[in-house]
Amino acid sequence: MKHKLDFHCHTIASDGGGTIPELISLARTAGLSALILTDHCYTHHCRGSYFQNLTVIETLRRNKIIDDFPIIVGSEIGTPYSEFLLFGPCAIRSWYENAKELERIKDPGEYWLAFKERVVRNYDYAMIMCHPASLVEYLERLPDTMYELLHGFEINNSGVDYLKHAPEVVKCLRSRIAHPRELCNSDCHDQELGEQFNEVDIDKVSEKNVVNWLRRK
Numbered sequence: 316m317k318h319k320l321d322f323h324c325h326t327i328a329s330d331g332g333g334t335i336p337e338l339i340s341l342a343r344t345a346g347l348s349a350l351i352l353t354d355h356c357y358t359h360h361c362r363g364s365y366f367q368n369l370t371v372i373e374t375l376r377r378n379k380i381i382d383d384f385p386i387i388v389g390s391e392i393g394t395p396y397s398e399f400l401l402f403g404p405c406a407i408r409s410w411y412e413n414a415k416e417l418e419r420i421k422d423p424g425e426y427w428l429a430f431k432e433r434v435v436r437n438y439d440y441a442m443i444m445c446h447p448a449s450l451v452e453y454l455e456r457l458p459d460t461m462y463e464l465l466h467g468f469e470i471n472n473s474g475v476d477y478l479k480h481a482p483e484v485v486k487c488l489r490s491r492i493a494h495p496r497e498l499c500n501s502d503c504h505d506q507e508l509g510e511q512f513n514e515v516d517i518d519k520v521s522e523k524n525v526v527n528w529l530r531r532k
Contacts, residue, residue, distance in 0.1 A: 316516070316517065316518060316519075317514050317515070317516055318348035318349070318514075318515045318516075318517060318520055319345075319346055319347050319348055319509075319512050319513070319514060319515075320347060320348060320349060320351060320512060320513050320515045320520070320525070321342075321345070321347055321351060321500055321501050321503065321508055321509050321511060321512045321513070322351050322353070322389075322400060322443065322498055322500050322513065323351075323353050323391070323400060323445060323469070323472070323498075323500035323501060323502045323503070324338060324350065324351060324352055324353060324501065324502075324503040324508055325352075325353065325354055325355065325391075325502075325503060325504050326338060326352060326354055326364075326368065328352075328354045328364040328367045328368050328371075329354035329355035329356075329364045329391075330355060330504060331354070331503065331504045331505070332504060332505045333503075333505065333506075333508075335350070335352075335368070335371055335372060335375060335381065335386070336375065336380060336381055338350055338352075338503070338508060339381055339384050339386075341503075341506065341508040341509065342384070342508055342509060343384070344509075345508055345509025345510075345512070346509065347508070347509050347512065348385065348515075348520050349384070349385035349386065349387055349520045350384065350385070350386045350387070350508075351386075351387045351389060351525075352368050352386065352387070352388050352389065353389045353390060353391045353400050354367075354368060354390065354391065355390075355391050355393065356390050356391070356392050356393065356410070356411065356414065357392075357393035363411070364390070365388060365389075365390045365407050365408075365411065366411075368388050369388055372386055372388070385520045385521070387402070387520075387521075387522050387525055388404075389401055389402040389407065390407045390410065391445060392410055392414070394417075394426075394430075395418070395423075395426070396423060396426070396427075396450075396453050396457060396461065397444060397445075397446075397447070397449045397450050397453065398445050398446065398449070399442050399443060399444055399445060399465075400442065400443040400445050401440065401441075401442050402440060402441045402442075402443075402522070402525065402526050402529065403435075403438055403439050403440030403441060403522075403526050404522070405437075405438040405439070405440070406434060406435045406438040406439075406440035406442075407440075409433065409434045409435070409438065410434050413429075413433045413434055416433075417429055417430060417433070417434075423453075423456055423457055423458055423461075424458040424460065427457075427458050427460040427461040427464070428458075428460050430460075430461075430464065431460055431463075431464060435464060439523075439526055439527075440526065441466045441467075441525075441526045441529035441530050442464055442465055442466060443465070443466060443467045443468060443469065443496065443498060443529065444465055444467070444468035444469065444488060445468075445469050445472065445500070445502070446469060446472045446475075446502070447468045447469060447477055447481060447484045447485070447488060448475075448477060448480055448481040448484060450481075450484050450487075450488075451481060451483070451484055454483070454484065454487055459491075462488075462491040462492055463493075465488075465492045465495070466492070466495065466496060466529050466530050466531070467492065467495040467496030467497060467498060467529060468485075468488045468492065468495060468496075468497065468498070469497075469498050469499070469500055470485065470497040470498065470499060471498075471499040471500070471511055472500055472501075472502050472511070473500075473501060473502045473507065473510075473511070474510070474511065494531050496528075496529055496531070498513055499511040499512060499513055500512075500513075515528055516528070
């Protein structure tokens with residue numbers, strides 16, 4: 316079954332302008348099958364936006380302010396080498412636990428090896444490069460380990476076509492990520508939710524199914 320999903324959206328928990336109920340309304344209007352939240356978490360300022368969203372969703376459902384419209388909570392994590400959309404609850408929790416320690420590692424090779432060992436090694440997760448034009452200055456010095464951890468990248472963000480704006484980055488990511496998902500996302504901070512979207516072929520929208528789809532399982 317085909318589902319329409321936008322994988323990149325921010326709420327007031329980080330730098331977005333919408334609340335979860337408001338974004339659910341936008342998602343429905345746009346014909347999306349679920350609301351996927353990816354609020355920011357930066358290594359230098361580890362805010363608990365992921366946990367805040369989980370708590371707010373639980374409270375809203377308990378008080379019947381929102382219904383059972385599917386919501387998947389991911390996180391846009393900040394690293395010294397661009398930003399990534401991370402999905403999978405155990406991996407996200409591990410990121411929050413290790414982010415500040417990872418920030419102290421200055422060598423790219425050591426950083427990504429530590430990221431692999433401490434954050435994602437033992438968990439089912441999916442990680443997507445977002446707005447990849449920011450990768451340009453790092454292309455020549457990023458280790459293979461980083462690319463091995465990725466499952467795809469944004470080919471379009473907020474209407475910006477990276478095939479036109481950063482073709483060298485797209486070529487690099489296509490060649491170095493095994494079978495990458497190329498996503499079109501809105502990077503919603505206000506009313507843009509669903510302006511870019513992806514057709515996802517899964518039986519039912521769930522966190523596990525979305526992670527498996529991103530991983531091409």
